[in-house]
Amino acid sequence: xxxxxxxxxxxxxxxxxxxxxxxxxxxxxxxxxxxxxxxxxxxxxxxxxxxxxxxxxxxxxxxxxxxxxxxxxxxxxxxxxxxxxxxxxxxxxxxxxxxxxxxxxxxxxxxxxxxxxxxxxxxxxxxxxxxxxxxxxxxxxxxxxxxxxxxxxxxxxxxxxxxxxxxxxxxxxxxxxxxxxxxxxxxxxxxxxxxxxxxxxxxxxxxxx
Numbered sequence: 604x605x606x607x608x609x610x611x612x613x614x615x616x617x618x619x620x621x622x623x624x625x626x627x628x629x630x631x632x633x634x635x636x637x638x639x640x641x642x643x644x645x646x647x648x649x650x651x652x653x654x655x656x657x658x659x660x661x662x663x664x665x666x667x668x669x670x671x672x673x674x675x676x677x678x679x680x681x682x683x684x685x686x687x688x689x690x691x692x693x694x695x696x697x698x699x700x701x702x703x704x705x706x707x708x709x710x711x712x713x714x715x716x717x718x719x720x721x722x723x724x725x726x727x728x729x730x731x732x733x734x735x736x737x738x739x740x741x742x743x744x745x746x747x748x749x750x751x752x753x754x755x756x757x758x759x760x761x762x763x764x765x766x767x768x769x770x771x772x773x774x775x776x777x778x779x780x781x782x783x784x785x786x787x788x789x790x791x792x793x794x795x796x797x798x799x800x801x802x803x804x805x806x807x808x809x810x811x812x
Contacts, residue, residue: 605781606777607776607777607778607780607781608777608781608785608788609654610654610655610755610776610777610781611755611777611781611782611785612785613651613654614640614642614645614651614755614777615782615785615791617645617647617648617651618644619642619643619644619645620638620639620640620755620782621638621639621640622637622638622782622786622791622792622800623637624637624792624796624799624800630729632729632730632808634807634808634810635811636807636810637799637800637803638757638779638782638800638803640727640755640757642679642726642727642754642755643679643682643726645683645754646682652686655686655754655776656683656686656687656689656690657690658776659683659686659687659724659752659754659776660687660690660691662752662774662776663687663722663752664691666750666752666772666774667720667722667750667752669720669749670691670693670720670721670722670749671693671694671716671719671720671721672688672693672695672696672715672716672719672720672722673687673688673693673694673695673696673721673722673724674695674697674698674715674722674723674724674737675695675696675697675698675723675724675725676697676698676723676724676725676726676733676734676737677697677698677699677700677712679725679726679727680697680723680724680725680726680753681697683724683754684697684724687724687752694714694719695713696711696712696713696714696715697711697712697713698710698712698723698737698740698741699711699712700733700736700737710740711741711744715741715744715745715746717745718745718746718747719745719746720746720747721741721748721749722751722752723737723738723741723748723750723752724751724752724753725737725751725752725753725754726753726754727753727754727755727756728755728756728757728762728775729756729757729759729762730759730762730765731761731762731765731766731773732765734751734753735765735766735769735771738751738769738771739769748771749772750771750772750773750774751766751772751773751774752773752775753773753775753776754776755775755776755777755778755779756773756778756779757778757779757804757807758778758779758780759804759807779804783797783800
C-alpha cells in the first residue's frame with residue numbers, strides 16, 4: 604500500500620477523516636462538504652503522530668534538502684511543524700494570520716534570519732488561500748520560501764492554480780485521490796456515494812445534497 608493510502612487509512616481509523624454524504628459537514632467558508640479532515644486529532648495518537656513526524660521530515664529532506672528553517676501556519680500547522688523541525692534539528696517559527704494586537708505586534712513568531720531558506724508546514728490544504736498568505740508574509744520579511752509540506756490536500760483545481768501562480772511547490776503525505784481509492788478498496792462508499800463525492804469534488808462551493 605502506498606504511503607498516501609497508509610496515511611489516509613490511519614486518519615480514517617482515528618476519525619480524523621470522515622465521509623458522510625447524507626449529513627454533510629459545514630466548513631468555516633460556508634461550503635457543504637461530504638468529507639471532513641481534522642488533523643489535530645493526530646496529536647492525540649502517538650503512533651500516528653510519529654508517522655507524521657517521520658514522513659514530514661523525509662519529505663522535506665527529499666524535496667528541500669537546503670532548508671534552513673521550518674515555518675508552521677498558525678495554528679493547526681504549528682505542532683506538526685515543530686515535530687518535523689525537532690527531528691531535523693532545524694530552527695522553527697510560525698506565522699499568524701494577522702499581526703498580534705498587543706505586545707510587539709508580531710505576525711512572525713520566532714527568529715527569521717535574513718535570507719533564510721524556509722519550508723512551510725501546513726496541516727490541511729483546501730483552496731490554499733490562507734496557506735499562501737503565510738508564504739507572502741515570509742517573503743515580504745526576506746525569507747526564501749522553498750515550498751510547502753502538508754498532511755492532506757483535497758486537491759481542488761483552485762488550489763493547484765493558486766500554488767502554480769505563487770510559484771510554490773506543494774507536497775502532502777496524503778490526498779483526496781488516495782482517500783477515494785482507499786474507500787473503494789475497503790468498500791466503505793457505495794457507487795451512489797462515489798457519484799455524490801465526485802460531484803462535490805468538481806464544484807465544492809456550490810455542492811449540496
